[in-house]
Amino acid sequence: xxxxxxxxxxxxxxxxxxxxxxxxxxxxxxxxxxxxxxxxxxxxxxxxxxxxxxxxxxxxxxxxxxxxxxxxxxxxxxxxxxxxxxxxxxxxxxxxxxxxxxxxxxxxxxxxxxxxxxxxxxxxxxxxxxxxxxxxxxxxxxxxxxxxxxxxxxxxxxxxxxxxxxxxxxxxxxxxxxxxxxxxxxxxxxxxxxxxxxxxxxxxxxxxxxxxxxxxxxxxxxxxxxxxxxxxxxxxxxxxxxxxxxxxxxxxxxxxxxxxxxxxxxxxxxxxxxxxxxxxxxxxxxxxxxxxxxxxxxxxxxxxxxxxxxxxxxxxxxxxxxxxxxxxxxxxxxxxxxxxxxxxxxxxxxxxxxxxxxxxxxxxxxxxxxxxxxxxxxxxxxxxxxxxxxxxxxxxxxxxxxxxxxxxxxxxxxxxxxxxxxxxxxxxxxxxxxxxxxxxxxxxxxxxxxxxxxxxxxxxxxxxxxxxxxxxxxxxxxxxxxxxxxxxxxxxxxxxxxxxxxxxxxxxxxxxxxxxxxxxxxxxxxxxxxxxxxxxxxxxxxxxxxxxxxxxxxxxxxxxxxxxxxxxxxxxxxxxxxxxxxxxxxxxxxxxxxxxxxxxxxxxxxxxxxxxxxxxxxxxxxxxxxxxxxxxxxxxxxxxxxxxxxxxx
Numbered sequence: 001x002x003x004x005x006x007x008x009x010x011x012x013x014x015x016x017x018x019x020x021x022x023x024x025x026x027x028x029x030x031x032x033x034x035x036x037x038x039x040x041x042x043x044x045x046x047x048x049x050x051x052x053x054x055x056x057x058x059x060x061x062x063x064x065x066x067x068x069x070x071x072x073x074x075x076x077x078x079x080x081x082x083x084x085x086x087x088x089x090x091x092x093x094x095x096x097x098x099x100x101x102x103x104x105x106x107x108x109x110x111x112x113x114x115x116x117x118x119x120x121x122x123x124x125x126x127x128x129x130x131x132x133x134x135x136x137x138x139x140x141x142x143x144x145x146x147x148x149x150x151x152x153x154x155x156x157x158x159x160x161x162x163x164x165x166x167x168x169x170x171x172x173x174x175x176x177x178x179x180x181x182x183x184x185x186x187x188x189x190x191x192x193x194x195x196x197x198x199x200x201x202x203x204x205x206x207x208x209x210x211x212x213x214x215x216x217x218x219x220x221x222x223x224x225x226x227x228x229x230x231x232x233x234x235x236x237x238x239x240x241x242x243x244x245x246x247x248x249x250x251x252x253x254x255x256x257x258x259x260x261x262x263x264x265x266x267x268x269x270x271x272x273x274x275x276x277x278x279x280x281x282x283x284x285x286x287x288x289x290x291x292x293x294x295x296x297x298x299x300x301x302x303x304x305x306x307x308x309x310x311x312x313x314x315x316x317x318x319x320x321x322x323x324x325x326x327x328x329x330x331x332x333x334x335x336x337x338x339x340x341x342x343x344x345x346x347x348x349x350x351x352x353x354x355x356x357x358x359x360x361x362x363x364x365x366x367x368x369x370x371x372x373x374x375x376x377x378x379x380x381x382x383x384x385x386x387x388x389x390x391x392x393x394x395x396x397x398x399x400x401x402x403x404x405x406x407x408x409x410x411x412x413x414x415x416x417x418x419x420x421x422x423x424x425x426x427x428x429x430x431x432x433x434x435x436x437x438x439x440x441x442x443x444x445x446x447x448x449x450x451x452x453x454x455x456x457x458x459x460x461x462x463x464x465x466x467x468x469x470x471x472x473x474x475x476x477x478x479x480x481x482x483x484x485x486x487x488x489x490x491x492x493x494x495x496x497x498x499x500x501x502x503x504x505x506x507x508x509x510x511x512x513x514x515x516x517x518x519x520x521x522x523x524x525x526x527x528x529x530x531x532x533x534x535x536x537x538x539x540x541x542x543x544x545x546x547x548x549x550x551x552x553x554x555x556x557x558x559x560x561x562x563x564x565x566x567x568x569x570x571x572x573x574x575x576x577x578x579x580x581x582x583x584x585x586x587x588x589x590x591x592x593x594x595x596x597x598x599x600x601x602x603x604x605x606x607x608x609x610x611x612x613x614x615x616x617x618x619x620x621x622x623x624x625x626x627x628x629x630x631x632x633x634x635x636x637x638x639x640x641x642x643x644x645x646x647x648x649x
Contacts, residue, residue: 031370032589032616033399033406036573037380038424039473041497041531041538079147080159082205086144087166088118116201119170126194129334132187134649135180135297138171138328139195139259142295143215144202145172146258171328171649176295178328179265179638181302183353184605185338185346185584188299192217192228192261199259213253219263220272222491223477224582229534231489233262235481237279239272244282251484254283257294264582265300269310273321290325298326302634303353303627304602305581314634329641338584342609352601355626362621365604369615379587381573382473382495382531386587388574389603391594393463397452399574399591404469405513412515419516426499427510427519428468428528430566432548439562450553453570458546462490464566470496476530477579480568482544491579493572497529497538528567544568577603589614595623 117125119140123133145167147153148160155163164172182188196215203210217230218237225232234240236252246255262268277291284292306312313322339346348361367373379386388399404425413419429448432439447456453463462479478492501507502524510519527540543565550559572579574591577599588607593600600623607613627635 032375032591032614033402034375034386034573034587034589035378035410036403036407036471036474037378038407038411038422038471039380039382039495041472079153079155079206080163082116082202083144083148083163083167085116086119086140086202087163087170089120116198116205119198122194122198126190128191128194129187129332131182131330131332131334132191134171134646135178135191135330135332136194136198138173138176138178138330138645139191139295139297140198140202141167141170141172142176143195143199143259145174146295147202147206147208149174169649171645173295173327175290175293176259176297176328177291177326178296178330179298179326179641180330180332181300181638182332183301183336183350184304184582184602185336185608186332187337188263188301188332189228189582190337191332192263192297192299195259195261209256212251213256215259215261216252216257217261217263219582220267221264221578221581222489223493223579224264224267224491226489226491226493226534227582228261228263230261230263233268233272233276235484237276237283239275239279241279244279246283246285248283250283252283254280254292254294255285257284257292259295259297260291261297261299263299264304265298266302266304266312267300267307267578267581268313269307270313270315270319270322271310273313273319277321290321302631304598305578306597308578314630317633317637323637326638326641328645329638330645331639331642338605338608342611345608345610348610349601349605352604352624355624357621357624359621362619364610365613366615366618368610368613369618373614375589375614376587380473381475384587385583385585386475386573386589387580387583387585387606388589388591389580389606390574390576391592391596391599393454393576394452395592396574396576397454400469400571401452403573404471407471408512408515408517412512412517415511415514415516417516421507421509421516421518423518424472425517426468426470426507427512427517428470428499428525428567429519429521430464430466430468430564431522432466432562432564434562446552447550451550455551455553456548456564457551458548462546463570464546464548464564464568465570466564466566468567468569469571472496472498475533475572476569477572477575478530478541478568479570480544482568483541486539488539488541493533494530494539495533497531499528500526500540502526522565522567528569530569541567541569580606584608585612587612587614589616591616593617593619593623595625597625597628600624 119137123136128136145164148155148163148167180188180191196217199215200210203214216236217228218233219225219228219230220233222232231251236250238244238248238250280292280294281287281289284294286293302312302314317323336346339349348364351357351361390396390399408425412422412425432444432447447466451466453465456464456466458464474496476494476496478488479490481490499520505524507518507520510517522543525543527542529538529540531538545563545565548562548564550562577594581602583606585606586608588603590603604613
């Protein structure tokens, strides 16, 4: 009541004693505030929203396009014919030709044309190093083996046994349970993209359907799933459901699944694995087979962040779902592709990863302090990948507000001026109600002027910003799964393009810390237009209504029972470490430091060069800890699996 009464006496939401105090505090970090360049978008027409994600549905493929896969359903070849082409190599070429009695010098076999190259050739074309090639060939060979051993496939027993032995020499297994691990930037995501494309080309060549259900790509976090244009494993495998059946609606038809990818496995709680096993047995119908008998590829780096509320899989070693069942591992340690333009930075990060940093390393990193170097003058967020690394959402909001105020103070007219506000900026005010009744202007003033998305939450750890502060081109992240039917899932990244106003509605003029800024109430807007980072397509987002819990600044109590209407997006110029895991950035400003194990390594390893790193406070050698005993034992276990896999090839 004290907050509300004081704020209601002020004439403006953003020009009062509360926000003036905030503006004074923000001015102290002026040297660390990036100046965003407003972006003009030539075409703001939304694309067909049903064809957004996935190379199988979109002509602008995010995957390597060495193979042209369209139209193969009408020019089908036998499994044996396609395997002959796929398994060509210097080691087996003569044997294959003798066995098939058919030339394979070109892409035409028995009069049928199809576009698939050998596994070896594809790996070479896509610049896979030796370890990446082993992982790629093991996954794709196991995928192809699933079709070969399918009893409905018209293949003689002799051919089946012969080609099975060849596939096994490439790393195939009856049920592959493989861990692919390596530091940030070692090419884990590139392997996934290559495997999906090659397996699609195989299905096209033999006339079999290929969709997300055949090769589901998932991750343990929303942001990681979005980067791979996949889904979370919790959504795909109904992990949080109390009742599971084959008839239950799911995003995946598990009866057709051949290979399952699970990325960012370090974030998985060890309790996930038995639940995943139980659910996949039910969803596939193969109740007697571990994980329903499907191939699973676990991808991640256990030297990155551990589960937020749980225990990592290596907290014990007596389980059957990981240590008792994995049959392969590959360490991607043949070079780091992310740091190819600054290999010295990559070497420093290798020492950071294991807690073996030197004083010289710390000295070089601290040369990037903002009292020694300056931020770029103007940054276009659609051309440069830039982020502030934060540990808390409160710090995220402080950074976002500071960057918006910086842009407004440099570009917008003073409030007393006769000039019009800039069209490039917009405040979007969410509206709160209780039992379909408005709560009044005073309470809204408090939310808009004092609260950020760290104060407003929805069940499931979703954060809602009561007042979005947008600049054209600024980075956004979708924070709801309401639009997942259009493949716009939580964690999807993009850039703000503009809004569409409802008929008869026009922007208001707001006094934002003494500057003129356009503003809108959420119900004045038809939609928000966003350009997707993954495809470059324009999409429209409609306002949503959320049941929220609110915690006001300076108060420990939580206010419940309210609903808020707002767009389901958050500003992502500043991001926490868990959302950063898996990303690659051109510019990273370390705005906050956490001593949570591996947090500093995860954040620092996002940026591709040391010159792209900026520090708001110095680092010290004591901040970097050595690996725990359990983690060292886990790495030894995985190395043993890798040695056995390499010995079998």
